[in-house]
Amino acid sequence: MPHAGTHLEPGHRVVIVGGGAGGLELATRLGDKYGRKGVLDISLVERDRTHVWKPKLHEIAAGSMDMSAHEVNYLAHSHWHGYRYRIGEMIGLDRARREVHVAPFLDSEGREVTPERVIGYDTLVLSIGSQSNDFGTPGVKDFAMKLESQADAARFHEALINACIRAHVQQAPLRPEQMKVVIIGAGATGVELAAELHRTTREVVAYGLDGVDPGKDIKITLLEAAERVLPSLPPRLSAATEQLLGQLGVQTLTRAKVARVAPDGVELADGRAIPAEIVVWAAGVKAPEFLKDIDGLETNRINQLVVRPTLQTTRDEAIFALGDCAACPWVGRDAMVPPRAQAAQQQASHLFAQFGRRMAGEPLQDYQYRDFGSLVSLGKFSTVGNMMGGLIGGSMMIEGIFARIMYLSLYKMHELALHGAAKAALDSIARLITRRTEPHVKLH
Structure with a gap:
Protein backbone atom coordinates (compact mmCIF):
# COMPACT_ATOMS: atom_id res chain seq x y z
CA MET A 1 0.00 0.00 0.00
CA GLN A 131 8.80 -3.34 29.93
CA SER A 132 7.89 -6.08 32.36
CA ASN A 133 4.22 -6.76 33.05
CA ASP A 134 3.60 -7.35 36.74
CA PHE A 135 -0.13 -8.03 36.14
CA GLY A 136 -0.94 -5.90 39.18
CA THR A 137 0.71 -8.36 41.59
CA PRO A 138 0.82 -6.79 45.08
CA GLY A 139 4.25 -5.71 46.30
CA VAL A 140 6.08 -5.86 42.96
CA LYS A 141 6.49 -2.10 42.60
CA ASP A 142 7.68 -1.68 46.18
CA PHE A 143 9.86 -4.72 46.81
CA ALA A 144 10.95 -6.25 43.48
CA MET A 145 13.62 -5.13 41.03
CA LYS A 146 13.24 -5.27 37.26
CA LEU A 147 15.75 -5.46 34.41
CA GLU A 148 14.31 -2.98 31.95
CA SER A 149 17.18 -0.51 31.68
CA GLN A 150 20.87 0.07 32.34
CA ALA A 151 19.95 1.80 35.60
CA ASP A 152 17.95 -1.26 36.71
CA ALA A 153 20.87 -3.59 35.97
CA ALA A 154 23.35 -1.33 37.79
CA ARG A 155 21.00 -1.05 40.78
CA PHE A 156 20.65 -4.83 40.99
CA HIS A 157 24.42 -5.31 40.84
CA GLU A 158 25.01 -2.78 43.59
CA ALA A 159 22.42 -4.53 45.78
CA LEU A 160 24.13 -7.87 45.13
CA ILE A 161 27.62 -6.61 46.03
CA ASN A 162 26.27 -4.88 49.14
CA ALA A 163 24.52 -8.09 50.22
CA CYS A 164 27.79 -10.03 49.96
CA ILE A 165 29.78 -7.43 51.91
CA ARG A 166 27.04 -7.12 54.55
CA ALA A 167 27.02 -10.87 55.14
CA HIS A 168 30.83 -10.99 55.23
CA VAL A 169 31.17 -8.52 58.11
CA GLN A 170 28.08 -9.63 60.03
CA GLN A 171 28.75 -11.31 63.36
CA ALA A 172 25.24 -12.65 63.94
CA PRO A 173 23.86 -15.66 62.01
CA LEU A 174 22.32 -14.87 58.65
CA ARG A 175 18.62 -14.08 58.61
CA PRO A 176 16.39 -16.58 56.72
CA GLU A 177 16.10 -14.28 53.70
CA GLN A 178 19.71 -13.09 53.70
CA MET A 179 21.83 -13.95 50.63
CA LYS A 180 18.76 -15.43 48.94
CA VAL A 181 17.77 -14.30 45.43
CA VAL A 182 14.38 -15.08 43.90
CA ILE A 183 13.88 -14.54 40.16
CA ILE A 184 10.25 -14.48 39.04
CA GLY A 185 9.89 -15.61 35.44
CA ALA A 186 11.85 -18.43 33.80
CA GLY A 187 11.96 -17.02 30.31
CA ALA A 188 15.25 -16.13 28.66
CA THR A 189 16.04 -13.21 30.99
CA GLY A 190 15.32 -15.12 34.20
CA VAL A 191 17.20 -18.25 33.17
CA GLU A 192 20.22 -16.31 31.90
CA LEU A 193 20.39 -14.21 35.06
CA ALA A 194 20.19 -17.28 37.29
CA ALA A 195 23.07 -18.99 35.48
CA GLU A 196 25.25 -15.87 35.50
CA LEU A 197 24.62 -15.28 39.20
CA HIS A 198 25.79 -18.77 40.10
CA ARG A 199 29.23 -17.93 38.72
CA THR A 200 29.61 -14.25 39.57
CA THR A 201 28.53 -14.54 43.22
CA ARG A 202 31.26 -17.11 43.73
CA GLU A 203 33.83 -14.92 42.03
CA VAL A 204 32.80 -11.90 44.13
CA VAL A 205 33.22 -13.70 47.47
CA ALA A 206 36.55 -15.12 46.26
CA TYR A 207 37.99 -11.59 46.47
CA GLY A 208 38.51 -11.75 50.24
CA LEU A 209 34.89 -12.08 51.40
CA ASP A 210 35.65 -15.32 53.24
CA GLY A 211 32.87 -14.66 55.72
CA VAL A 212 30.46 -15.97 53.09
CA ASP A 213 30.24 -19.65 52.13
CA PRO A 214 28.74 -19.54 48.60
CA GLY A 215 27.73 -23.19 48.63
CA LYS A 216 25.84 -22.88 51.92
CA ASP A 217 24.83 -19.22 52.20
CA ILE A 218 23.90 -18.17 48.65
CA LYS A 219 20.69 -19.59 47.22
CA ILE A 220 19.06 -18.71 43.88
CA THR A 221 15.43 -19.69 43.23
CA LEU A 222 13.77 -19.40 39.82
CA LEU A 223 9.96 -19.27 39.73
CA GLU A 224 7.79 -19.96 36.67
CA ALA A 225 3.98 -19.95 36.52
CA ALA A 226 3.97 -22.22 33.43
CA GLU A 227 4.60 -25.98 33.45
CA ARG A 228 8.28 -25.69 32.49
CA VAL A 229 11.15 -23.24 32.24
CA LEU A 230 11.69 -21.56 28.87
CA PRO A 231 8.11 -22.34 27.79
CA SER A 232 8.69 -20.82 24.33
CA LEU A 233 11.42 -23.37 23.52
CA PRO A 234 10.93 -27.08 22.70
CA PRO A 235 10.33 -29.30 25.78
CA ARG A 236 13.65 -31.17 25.37
CA LEU A 237 15.62 -27.93 25.66
CA SER A 238 13.54 -26.83 28.65
CA ALA A 239 14.32 -30.13 30.37
CA ALA A 240 18.03 -29.88 29.56
CA THR A 241 18.14 -26.31 30.87
CA GLU A 242 16.35 -27.19 34.10
CA GLN A 243 18.74 -30.11 34.64
CA LEU A 244 21.79 -27.87 34.16
CA LEU A 245 20.39 -25.22 36.48
CA GLY A 246 19.87 -27.93 39.08
CA GLN A 247 23.50 -28.98 38.74
CA LEU A 248 24.48 -25.36 39.39
CA GLY A 249 22.44 -25.32 42.57
CA VAL A 250 19.65 -23.15 41.20
CA GLN A 251 16.27 -24.23 42.54
CA THR A 252 13.53 -24.08 39.89
CA LEU A 253 9.85 -24.12 40.81
CA THR A 254 7.32 -24.45 38.00
CA ARG A 255 3.56 -23.99 38.23
CA ALA A 256 4.48 -21.42 40.88
CA LYS A 257 2.15 -18.45 40.67
CA VAL A 258 3.21 -15.46 42.73
CA ALA A 259 0.50 -13.98 44.94
CA ARG A 260 2.54 -11.23 46.61
CA VAL A 261 6.05 -9.87 46.92
CA ALA A 262 6.93 -8.97 50.52
CA PRO A 263 9.89 -7.08 52.03
CA ASP A 264 11.53 -10.37 53.01
CA GLY A 265 10.50 -12.68 50.17
CA VAL A 266 7.75 -14.00 47.94
CA GLU A 267 4.40 -15.56 48.74
CA LEU A 268 2.94 -18.08 46.27
CA ALA A 269 -0.72 -18.63 45.48
CA ASP A 270 -0.58 -22.10 47.09
CA GLY A 271 0.47 -20.56 50.41
CA ARG A 272 4.20 -21.27 50.27
CA ALA A 273 6.59 -18.51 51.37
CA ILE A 274 10.06 -18.21 49.85
CA PRO A 275 12.48 -15.99 51.79
CA ALA A 276 14.62 -13.60 49.73
CA GLU A 277 16.78 -10.54 50.27
CA ILE A 278 16.67 -9.67 46.55
CA VAL A 279 13.63 -10.28 44.32
CA VAL A 280 13.72 -9.79 40.55
CA TRP A 281 10.57 -9.60 38.43
CA ALA A 282 11.35 -10.93 34.93
CA ALA A 283 7.90 -12.15 33.87
CA GLY A 284 5.49 -10.78 31.29
CA VAL A 285 5.89 -8.12 28.60
CA LYS A 286 3.95 -4.98 27.77
CA ALA A 360 12.06 6.85 -5.54
CA GLY A 361 8.28 7.30 -5.37
CA GLU A 362 7.61 3.57 -5.13
CA PRO A 363 4.97 1.87 -2.92
CA LEU A 364 5.91 0.30 0.39
CA GLN A 365 6.49 -3.42 0.72
CA ASP A 366 5.18 -5.63 3.52
CA TYR A 367 7.55 -6.74 6.25
CA GLN A 368 8.06 -10.51 6.39
CA TYR A 369 9.42 -11.83 9.67
CA ARG A 370 12.15 -14.45 9.29
CA ASP A 371 12.31 -16.69 12.33
CA PHE A 372 15.93 -17.60 13.07
CA GLY A 373 14.91 -19.23 16.33
CA SER A 374 15.81 -18.45 19.93
CA LEU A 375 19.02 -18.79 21.89
CA VAL A 376 19.48 -18.75 25.66
CA SER A 377 22.91 -18.33 27.24
CA LEU A 378 23.70 -20.16 30.46
CA GLY A 379 26.95 -18.26 30.86
CA LYS A 380 30.14 -20.24 30.45
CA PHE A 381 28.28 -23.47 31.23
CA SER A 382 26.24 -23.85 28.05
CA THR A 383 24.00 -22.24 25.45
CA VAL A 384 20.79 -23.80 24.20
CA GLY A 385 18.28 -22.91 21.54
CA ASN A 386 16.47 -23.73 18.35
CA MET A 387 17.83 -22.20 15.20
CA MET A 388 16.80 -21.43 11.63
CA GLY A 389 13.18 -22.44 11.97
CA GLY A 390 12.23 -20.03 9.19
CA LEU A 391 14.89 -21.38 6.84
CA ILE A 392 14.46 -25.14 7.06
CA GLY A 393 10.72 -25.29 7.70
CA GLY A 394 11.17 -26.78 11.13
CA SER A 395 13.17 -26.37 14.28
CA MET A 396 16.79 -27.44 14.65
CA MET A 397 17.74 -27.75 18.33
CA ILE A 398 21.32 -26.85 19.17
CA GLU A 399 23.40 -26.84 22.34
CA GLY A 400 26.98 -26.31 23.45
CA ILE A 401 29.78 -24.52 21.66
CA PHE A 402 28.00 -24.07 18.32
CA ALA A 403 25.01 -22.50 20.06
CA ARG A 404 27.39 -20.28 22.05
CA ILE A 405 29.06 -19.04 18.86
CA MET A 406 25.68 -18.28 17.30
CA TYR A 407 24.60 -16.41 20.45
CA LEU A 408 27.74 -14.25 20.41
CA SER A 409 27.35 -13.59 16.68
CA LEU A 410 23.96 -11.91 17.25
CA TYR A 411 25.63 -9.22 19.33
CA LYS A 412 28.48 -8.85 16.84
CA MET A 413 25.91 -8.28 14.07
CA HIS A 414 24.41 -5.48 16.16
CA GLU A 415 27.84 -3.91 16.67
CA LEU A 416 28.60 -4.15 12.95
CA ALA A 417 25.33 -2.37 12.13
CA LEU A 418 26.21 0.48 14.50
CA HIS A 419 29.95 0.87 13.98
CA GLY A 420 31.12 -0.94 10.87
CA ALA A 421 33.69 -3.73 10.70
CA ALA A 422 36.82 -1.77 11.65
CA LYS A 423 35.53 -0.20 14.88
CA ALA A 424 33.68 -3.36 15.93
CA ALA A 425 36.90 -5.38 15.55
CA LEU A 426 39.02 -2.84 17.44
CA ASP A 427 36.50 -2.66 20.27
CA SER A 428 36.51 -6.46 20.58
CA ILE A 429 40.31 -6.56 20.72
CA ALA A 430 40.40 -3.80 23.34
CA ARG A 431 37.98 -5.75 25.56
CA LEU A 432 40.08 -8.89 25.28
CA ILE A 433 43.18 -6.97 26.38
CA THR A 434 41.37 -5.27 29.26
CA ARG A 435 39.91 -8.56 30.46
CA ARG A 436 43.42 -9.92 31.03
CA THR A 437 44.34 -7.06 33.39
CA GLU A 438 41.13 -6.63 35.42
CA PRO A 439 38.85 -8.85 37.58
CA HIS A 440 36.50 -11.05 35.56
CA VAL A 441 33.61 -9.82 37.66
CA LYS A 442 32.66 -6.23 38.39
CA LEU A 443 33.21 -5.51 42.10
CA HIS A 444 31.55 -2.11 42.48
Missing part, protein backbone atom coordinates in the same frame (compact mmCIF):
# COMPACT_ATOMS: atom_id res chain seq x y z
CA PRO A 2 1.56 3.37 -0.99
CA HIS A 3 2.42 5.77 1.79
CA ALA A 4 0.65 9.12 1.70
CA GLY A 5 3.99 10.92 1.74
CA THR A 6 5.62 8.93 -1.07
CA HIS A 7 8.37 10.74 -3.00
CA LEU A 8 9.87 12.57 -0.06
CA GLU A 9 10.98 16.17 -0.45
CA PRO A 10 14.50 17.26 0.60
CA GLY A 11 14.64 18.15 4.28
CA HIS A 12 11.84 15.71 5.15
CA ARG A 13 11.82 15.45 8.96
CA VAL A 14 12.20 11.90 10.29
CA VAL A 15 11.86 11.56 14.06
CA ILE A 16 12.71 8.21 15.67
CA VAL A 17 11.63 7.77 19.28
CA GLY A 18 13.61 5.14 21.18
CA GLY A 19 17.30 4.29 20.89
CA GLY A 20 17.12 0.54 21.42
CA ALA A 21 18.39 -2.06 18.96
CA GLY A 22 15.87 -1.23 16.23
CA GLY A 23 15.66 2.53 16.64
CA LEU A 24 19.40 3.11 16.86
CA GLU A 25 20.19 0.86 13.90
CA LEU A 26 17.57 2.67 11.79
CA ALA A 27 18.88 6.11 12.79
CA THR A 28 22.45 5.01 12.03
CA ARG A 29 21.68 3.68 8.55
CA LEU A 30 19.42 6.57 7.59
CA GLY A 31 21.97 9.06 8.90
CA ASP A 32 24.83 7.44 7.00
CA LYS A 33 22.95 7.42 3.70
CA TYR A 34 20.66 10.44 3.83
CA GLY A 35 21.48 12.54 6.89
CA ARG A 36 25.09 13.30 6.01
CA LYS A 37 24.00 14.68 2.63
CA GLY A 38 21.16 16.73 4.03
CA VAL A 39 18.59 14.76 2.06
CA LEU A 40 16.65 13.89 5.23
CA ASP A 41 16.56 15.66 8.60
CA ILE A 42 16.87 12.77 11.06
CA SER A 43 16.42 13.01 14.85
CA LEU A 44 16.59 10.35 17.54
CA VAL A 45 14.68 11.04 20.78
CA GLU A 46 16.00 9.01 23.72
CA ARG A 47 15.98 9.60 27.49
CA ASP A 48 19.28 7.77 28.18
CA ARG A 49 22.68 9.18 27.29
CA THR A 50 24.11 5.81 26.25
CA HIS A 51 22.90 2.64 24.56
CA VAL A 52 23.51 -0.94 25.68
CA TRP A 53 22.06 -3.94 23.84
CA LYS A 54 19.11 -5.00 25.99
CA PRO A 55 19.85 -8.78 25.89
CA LYS A 56 23.08 -7.91 27.74
CA LEU A 57 21.35 -6.42 30.80
CA HIS A 58 21.45 -9.70 32.74
CA GLU A 59 25.26 -9.76 32.36
CA ILE A 60 25.53 -6.19 33.69
CA ALA A 61 23.26 -7.11 36.62
CA ALA A 62 25.30 -10.19 37.47
CA GLY A 63 28.59 -8.31 37.11
CA SER A 64 30.03 -10.43 34.31
CA MET A 65 30.05 -7.49 31.89
CA ASP A 66 31.39 -3.98 32.46
CA MET A 67 28.76 -1.66 31.02
CA SER A 68 31.30 1.08 30.26
CA ALA A 69 33.12 -1.21 27.80
CA HIS A 70 29.98 -1.86 25.75
CA GLU A 71 27.86 1.29 25.91
CA VAL A 72 27.40 3.58 22.91
CA ASN A 73 27.32 7.32 23.59
CA TYR A 74 24.38 8.75 21.66
CA LEU A 75 25.85 12.25 21.33
CA ALA A 76 29.11 11.02 19.81
CA HIS A 77 27.42 8.37 17.69
CA SER A 78 24.93 10.87 16.23
CA HIS A 79 27.79 13.23 15.34
CA TRP A 80 29.62 10.45 13.51
CA HIS A 81 26.57 9.10 11.67
CA GLY A 82 24.62 12.09 10.40
CA TYR A 83 21.60 12.31 12.72
CA ARG A 84 20.68 14.48 15.71
CA TYR A 85 20.34 13.16 19.24
CA ARG A 86 17.62 14.84 21.30
CA ILE A 87 17.70 13.86 24.96
CA GLY A 88 14.35 13.36 26.68
CA GLU A 89 11.37 11.07 27.12
CA MET A 90 8.30 11.18 24.89
CA ILE A 91 5.16 11.96 26.90
CA GLY A 92 2.61 12.89 24.26
CA LEU A 93 1.67 13.16 20.59
CA ASP A 94 -0.29 15.66 18.48
CA ARG A 95 -1.04 13.93 15.19
CA ALA A 96 -2.94 16.89 13.73
CA ARG A 97 0.08 19.18 14.14
CA ARG A 98 2.58 16.34 13.64
CA GLU A 99 4.40 17.03 16.88
CA VAL A 100 6.02 14.87 19.54
CA HIS A 101 5.91 16.15 23.12
CA VAL A 102 9.09 15.53 25.14
CA ALA A 103 9.31 15.81 28.93
CA PRO A 104 11.89 18.03 30.66
CA PHE A 105 15.17 16.25 31.28
CA LEU A 106 16.45 16.52 34.85
CA ASP A 107 19.89 15.68 36.20
CA SER A 108 20.55 13.41 39.18
CA GLU A 109 19.97 16.32 41.56
CA GLY A 110 16.62 17.26 40.03
CA ARG A 111 17.86 20.32 38.13
CA GLU A 112 16.45 20.96 34.68
CA VAL A 113 18.86 20.28 31.80
CA THR A 114 16.38 20.65 28.93
CA PRO A 115 12.85 22.07 29.21
CA GLU A 116 9.67 20.41 28.00
CA ARG A 117 9.82 20.55 24.21
CA VAL A 118 7.79 19.96 21.07
CA ILE A 119 9.53 18.31 18.11
CA GLY A 120 7.89 18.44 14.70
CA TYR A 121 7.97 15.53 12.26
CA ASP A 122 6.91 14.54 8.76
CA THR A 123 7.52 10.84 9.40
CA LEU A 124 7.49 9.43 12.94
CA VAL A 125 8.97 6.06 13.89
CA LEU A 126 8.14 4.73 17.36
CA SER A 127 10.65 2.19 18.66
CA ILE A 128 10.10 2.54 22.39
CA GLY A 129 10.58 -1.09 23.37
CA SER A 130 8.81 -2.89 26.18
CA ALA A 287 4.57 -1.70 25.98
CA PRO A 288 4.88 1.50 28.06
CA GLU A 289 1.65 2.70 29.64
CA PHE A 290 1.66 6.13 27.95
CA LEU A 291 1.20 4.48 24.52
CA LYS A 292 -2.29 3.24 25.40
CA ASP A 293 -4.59 4.80 22.73
CA ILE A 294 -2.15 7.71 22.37
CA ASP A 295 -3.90 10.48 20.40
CA GLY A 296 -6.34 7.97 18.92
CA LEU A 297 -3.84 5.43 17.60
CA GLU A 298 -4.97 1.80 17.82
CA THR A 299 -3.36 -0.23 20.60
CA ASN A 300 -3.91 -3.73 22.00
CA ARG A 301 -4.38 -4.95 25.57
CA ILE A 302 -0.65 -4.73 26.36
CA ASN A 303 -0.36 -1.18 24.96
CA GLN A 304 1.37 -2.18 21.70
CA LEU A 305 0.64 -0.03 18.66
CA VAL A 306 -1.26 -2.06 16.08
CA VAL A 307 0.50 -1.80 12.71
CA ARG A 308 -0.09 -2.99 9.17
CA PRO A 309 2.38 -5.33 7.45
CA THR A 310 4.06 -2.16 6.14
CA LEU A 311 4.79 -1.22 9.80
CA GLN A 312 2.51 1.82 9.45
CA THR A 313 0.08 2.35 12.32
CA THR A 314 -3.47 1.49 11.32
CA ARG A 315 -4.84 5.01 11.82
CA ASP A 316 -1.95 7.18 10.61
CA GLU A 317 0.21 6.44 7.58
CA ALA A 318 2.83 8.97 8.66
CA ILE A 319 3.57 7.02 11.86
CA PHE A 320 5.48 3.73 11.89
CA ALA A 321 6.21 1.43 14.82
CA LEU A 322 8.79 -1.32 15.18
CA GLY A 323 10.19 -3.63 17.83
CA ASP A 324 8.50 -4.65 21.07
CA CYS A 325 6.09 -1.69 21.08
CA ALA A 326 4.52 -2.81 17.77
CA ALA A 327 1.79 -5.43 17.33
CA CYS A 328 2.85 -6.56 13.87
CA PRO A 329 1.11 -9.33 11.91
CA TRP A 330 3.31 -12.27 10.89
CA VAL A 331 2.65 -12.39 7.15
CA GLY A 332 1.67 -15.89 6.08
CA ARG A 333 0.76 -17.06 9.58
CA ASP A 334 -2.15 -16.53 11.93
CA ALA A 335 0.13 -15.01 14.55
CA MET A 336 1.93 -11.84 15.60
CA VAL A 337 5.65 -11.19 15.30
CA PRO A 338 7.23 -12.14 18.68
CA PRO A 339 8.87 -9.38 20.78
CA ARG A 340 12.51 -10.30 20.17
CA ALA A 341 15.64 -8.30 19.43
CA GLN A 342 16.00 -10.09 16.09
CA ALA A 343 12.53 -8.85 15.05
CA ALA A 344 13.40 -5.24 15.91
CA GLN A 345 16.64 -5.47 13.93
CA GLN A 346 14.89 -7.02 10.93
CA GLN A 347 12.20 -4.35 11.01
CA ALA A 348 14.83 -1.60 11.16
CA SER A 349 16.52 -3.04 8.06
CA HIS A 350 13.18 -3.38 6.29
CA LEU A 351 12.12 0.18 7.13
CA PHE A 352 15.49 1.54 6.00
CA ALA A 353 14.91 -0.08 2.60
CA GLN A 354 11.41 1.41 2.47
CA PHE A 355 12.82 4.91 2.82
CA GLY A 356 14.75 4.20 -0.38
CA ARG A 357 11.52 3.19 -2.09
CA ARG A 358 9.78 6.32 -0.83
CA MET A 359 12.61 8.47 -2.14
